[in-house]
Amino acid sequence: MTILIAEDDLISRVQLERALMSWGHDIVSATTGQEAWNILKSENSPRIAVLDWRMPCYTGPELCKMVRENSQARYTYLLLLTGMDARESVRQGLEAGADDYVTKPFDLTELRHRIKAGERIIRDEALITGKNLELQRYAAAMEQLAEERAQQLIHTARMATIGQLAGGIAHEINNPATYITGNTQMLKRLWKDYAEPIDEFVASRKNDGETIRRIIDDVPDILDEVQDGVMRITQIVNGLKHLAHRPGAAAREFCAIEDCIDEALTMCHNQLKYNVTVETEFEGELPRMHVVPGDVQRVIVNLILNAVEAMTGRNDALLTIRCMSARKKEVLLIDVEDTGSGIPETILNRVFEPFVTTRDVGTGAGLGLTICRRIVEEYDGNIAAFNRESAGARIAVTWPVGRRSG
Ligand SMILES: Nc1ncnc2c1ncn2[C@@H]1O[C@H](COP(=O)(O)OP(=O)(O)O)[C@@H](O)[C@H]1O
Ligand SMILES: [Mg+2]
Structure with a gap:
């Protein structure tokens, strides 16, 4: 794992670099707080940083605070180097957002354990982030599924309503349609009988009977149109009846x-x-x-x-x-x-x-x-x-x- 060492004191820095390299880590070094901050805020910054307390520009705790406030997506494990008799400064460091500390002059075994703890946390964090992403994807998929199901239910309910409405409308229209059909048919049949005497009557009156003759000619056409209209109504009613009829209800x-x-x-x-x-x-x-x-x-x-x-x-x-x-x-x-x-x-x-x-x-x-x-x-x-x-x-x-x- 790559580790950032931010330490202005040359001897301490070299000592740290050697130790960490001998444990198999890659090292990025900074000698001032500003340099360290530039590295920490970069996109692929190291996931573990060892920060000296006192450095030019920004101190270790200041850097801790800045990292935490910067709220990067990835977690950085921060290890502070403090002086001896450091009770108060330890408290300050932890408050600023450090994960742990090592007191100077540092004991190498202790440092190694602290770094290992950091590695564990970073690994676990990566695992949790992965799982979180998986869960988010899963949640999104479930949400979509629920939405689709809801749409399906709405659609089914709508179709059922159309079916019910159709049944009612078909029934309502059917009655008047039936008697209109009956009456037009009867009138058509009778018209032949009516037309002839009317015609004779008009002729006997010896006037041209223009209007009455037009009626005699027009009525059959009017009756045809009425009949077409009723046929159309009947067709719609039949369609509505099929719509109202619940499919699959008879014996399969x-x-x-x-x-x-x-x-x-x-x-x-x-x-x-x-x-x-x-x-x-x-x-x-x-x-x-x-x-x-x-x-x-x-x-x-x-x-x-x-x-x-x-x-x-x-x-x-x-x-x-x-x-x-x-x-x-x-x-x-x-x-x-x-x-x-x-x-x-x-x-x-x-x-x-x-x-x-x-x-x-x-x-x-x-x-x-x-x-x-x-x-x-x-x-x-x-x-x-x-x-x-x-x-x-x-x-x-x-x-x-x-x-x-x-
Ligand atoms: N095979 C097809 N080719 C072209 N148009 C079609 C075809 N099937 C349906 N349509 C179009 O869809 C409309 C609705 O069809 P449909 O619900 O069967 O009612 P209708 O046949 O009474 O109009 C038709 O009026 C027609 O415009
Ligand atoms: Mg059709």
Whole structure:
């Protein structure tokens, strides 16, 4: 270990240097308090310093005080050299921050023991600093983990609230929607019967009946629009019902992802049959999932429909569903890729939020991906949306397989 010797008296200094070198230490020497201070405040200063009491510029105790006040990150072990009959000065030295003292003329064995004690303290201090750093890192990691968990809990609670709200709203809207539908349908049917006598009546009055004729022409259009509106409401209500429905609540069973995907493709057959090439890739032997099969199918169907929608009008439309297992077959990775328009950048990080949609009124409620996420998260999985570099979008689902079969 390197030791600083600050001593203005040549004989004492040489004596000290020899002794310390013979015990295997490297030496840095200073002959004044100022020189010693320059060394002590430098970045890689020696960790043990032997300081004479009286020196030009700063005394030993003054140096002790300065070192302690400088509060370096690393601890310096300070050993003071005091004169004989030194009771009072020892007290002063210790108060100034010295760790120990040796009285002059010094006994070499005593000095050696004091230096050894210093080495022990410095070594222990390094050990504690290391452990402290480790603990700080650990604490930071734990804090981050706690933060992540809290965010997860907030998110889960929010999804649960959305589910509850959705159920209530769906119920509230459903009733008026039902009677509006019933009444418009009835009015449409009856209108044919009303229109004819009105028409005849207008003709018999032998005036041009401009206004009434316009009504006769307009009413069917108005009724069509009302019906479109109600269809849109019904669509939203159905979406909300799915949102309110708690996934995974029905009986779970073991099923093969290949079958769920096949089933979903069959359900979407009408949308896929023109112009879309479908490719499925299953990597190796995939574990069976312990799920409500309908939950998996609903997710895949939603993703397929979005992909088809995004590829409308393209003649190179390709839908790829890729599936592999990971984490020792504990999760399935399901990718649904298309060669469509890609997800508009403006909504890319919000697509899983409810009612986010780019579709025209009446064609999408913006709940498809919200429902997908709710289902996947119910199984402790996750779902993410990306735009592919070449073209189109990729939705990546990580789905834990749940209880293992067999
Ligand atoms: N595969 C995809 N390619 C391009 N855009 C997509 C894709 N999937 C979803 N989107 C975008 O995300 C929006 C939200 O999708 P979704 O939640 O399923 O609701 P909806 O289909 O009713 O609009 C869509 O309106 C569309 O803009
Ligand atoms: Mg959709």
